[in-house]
Amino acid sequence: MKWQGGRRGGVEDRRGMGGPGMIGGGGVVVVILALVGYYVFGIDPQTVVNGLESIQGSQSQQQASVGTPKDEAGQFVEVVHTSANDTWTALFQAQGKTYSPSTVVLYDNATGTGCGTGQAAMGPFYCPADQRVYIDLSFWTTLDQQLGAKGDYARAYVIAHEVGHHVQNQLGITDYVQQQERRVSRSAANALSVRLELQADCYAGVWAYQSNLKMNWLEAGDIEEAIGAASAVGDDTLQEASQGRVVPDSFTHGSAADRVKWFKTGFANGDPRQCDTFGA
Ligand SMILES: [Zn+2]
Numbered sequence: 301m302k303w304q305g306g307r308r309g310g311v312e313d314r315r316g317m318g319g320p321g322m323i324g325g326g327g328v329v330v331v332i333l334a335l336v337g338y339y340v341f342g343i344d345p346q347t348v349v350n351g352l353e354s355i356q357g358s359q360s361q362q363q364a365s366v367g368t369p370k371d372e373a374g375q376f377v378e379v380v381h382t383s384a385n386d387t388w389t390a391l392f393q394a395q396g397k398t399y400s401p402s403t404v405v406l407y408d409n410a411t412g413t414g415c416g417t418g419q420a421a422m423g424p425f426y427c428p429a430d431q432r433v434y435i436d437l438s439f440w441t442t443l444d445q446q447l448g449a450k451g452d453y454a455r456a457y458v459i460a461h462e463v464g465h466h467v468q469n470q471l472g473i474t475d476y477v478q479q480q481e482r483r484v485s486r487s488a489a490n491a492l493s494v495r496l497e498l499q500a501d502c503y504a505g506v507w508a509y510q511s512n513l514k515m516n517w518l519e520a521g522d523i524e525e526a527i528g529a530a531s532a533v534g535d536d537t538l539q540e541a542s543q544g545r546v547v548p549d550s551f552t553h554g555s556a557a558d559r560v561k562w563f564k565t566g567f568a569n570g571d572p573r574q575c576d577t578f579g580a
Contacts, residue, residue: 301452302517309382310366311374312432314407317364366403373437374406380456381433384463387510391572392470402426402466404433404459424458426465428474433462449532451525453518457504457563458529464503467572468496490552494535495577497553498562501530502575505566513570523567530559 369375385401392399405411411418414430423442424435443449443458468474477496481489508526512518531537534556553559565574 301456301519301522302515303376303379303452303456306379306515306517307382307386308368308375308378309385309401310368311378311381312364312366312403312405313369313374314364314405314411315374315437316408317411364405369406373440376452376455377404377406377435377437377459380459381463383511383515384460384507387507387514388463388467388470391506391510399467399470400431402431402433402463404435407434407436408438409436424462426462426469428465428469431466431469433459433466435459435462443529443532447529447532449525449529451521451528453522453525454529454532456522457508457526458533460504460507461500463507464500465496467503468499473499492578493552494554494558498558499575499577501554501559502562502566502577503572504530505563505568506570506572506575508563508567509570526563527560530563531556534559 369378381402381404385399389399389401405413405418407418407420409420411434413427413432413434415425415427418425418427418434418436420436420438423439424433426433439458440455443454465474473496477492481492484492504526508518508523533553535553536555554562562575562577566572568574
């Protein structure tokens with residue numbers, strides 16, 4: 301991806317600030333997060349629990365001013381995230397709607413968020429409560445080495461997927477799904493979560509199409525890298541790696557094939573109306 305000429309809209313850079321400390325019962329939270337990290341990304345829970353020792357400071361939410369990072373890794377996230385916001389600003393405008401851009405936060409190890417303590421082992425995530433995308437850049441090593449998804453566009457897909465969750469939040473889809481999930485059985489709630497995740501994949505494909513139309517920055521192999529990442533983070537792939545078998549009822553992100561299918565749907569013509577994973 302020829303990203304260097306892209307617009308740089310800033311990041312909230314909390315790297316080197318130290319993480320939040322633990323309040324009573326925080327250890328339990330970290331263990332749960334560690335298990336989530338293991339389940340979703342195949343990270344050894346022990347590494348997270350050991351990370352407890354290094355967490356210091358206050359539980360209050362940290363804030364850093366939004367600025368432009370000096371390092372290339374930070375600038376890459378900045379450019380892709382800015383491009384995703386620019387894409388959705390234009391798409392909302394075309395429908396007579398107003399889009400409020402997300403903020404991306406770079407952090408090390410742990411940080412306070414509107415959704416509780418963010419932990420590196422959780423992988424990148426979006427917090428609807430504070431409308432921020434959180435990324436610890438060590439995830440790129442996990443993506444490359446443990447999940448086998450290589451290349452800059454694998455990373456771009458991940459960032460665009462998280463911004464896709466912000467789009468869902470802006471459209472009221474996140475709230476709607478959360479309300480529905482409280483009313484239905486666990487397996488039905490999982491099925492709704494899968495549709496939410498697949499729609500974020502489709503939105504990542506929409507960004508890939510629209511941003512390339514504007515920037516012409518795709519290089520040979522980029523789309524294959526995104527597809528490789530979508531496949532690598534599919535629940536069946538991860539479950540096979542961790543349990544040796546696939547349990548469809550507990551899928552919350554979607555199978556590798558479905559994730560690839562929906563990314564490709566979004567990328568086919570860049571039309572977000574094609575991303576109705578709930579009606580499909
Ligand atoms: Zn997601």
